[in-house]
Amino acid sequence: MTAKIVLATRNPGKLAELRRILAPYDVELVGLDEVPDAGEIAETGATFAENAMIKAREVARVSGLVAIADDSGLTIDALNGMPGVLSARWSGRHGDDSANLELVLGQIADVPDGRRGAAFVCAAAAAAPDGREVVVEQELTGSLLREGRGTNGFGYDPIFVPDGESRTTAEMAPEEKDAISHRGKAFRALAPLLSDLLG
Secondary structure (H helix, E strand, O other): OOEEEEEOOOOHHHHHHHHHHOOOOOEEEEOHHHOOOOOOOOOOOOOHHHHHHHHHHHHHHHHOOOEEEEEEEEEEHHHOOOEHHHHHHOOOOOOOHHHHHHHHHHHOOOOOHHHOEEEEEEEEEEEOOOOOEEEEEEEEEEEEOOOOOOOOOOOOHHHEEEOOOOOOHHHOOHHHHHHHOHHHHHHHHHHHHHHHHHO
């Protein structure tokens, strides 16, 4: 029997991405649009793992279903790991991708090419209504360009080149990016653990 799981997002792009990643598993993934009681959830944690678990716990509580959530962002070596958990609102406005990108590029403009290391980090959490929970964290390491390239993806994808690649993650096909991405790796690591929460 297919198990229904709620992904704690209203972002259709993220829902589509996760449906692709979890396709091999016998789950039906729905978003928050199908959970009318789910309000905005404040991400008050200091780490990706804390924020992911805050969202998963709350959605499991209001939906009565197993819920999964992630928190992810960009950590830049030259900025001591920032923007980190503040990645989506680094410019002061949540989800303003172009403003966030421009601010980061300005902040590291003087950093030489050899020291522009960065990583996309993702914590993926799952919580059951009875309190059982699990969280995993994965990353994709790479370096940052001086200007954006590519139109796929979102966020900081246009300036991020994974180690061993010449293309940015915004120049990759969705399936290529899923195969190596921090989110893809985190949810593939989480997927086999879901059966324990669904049982």
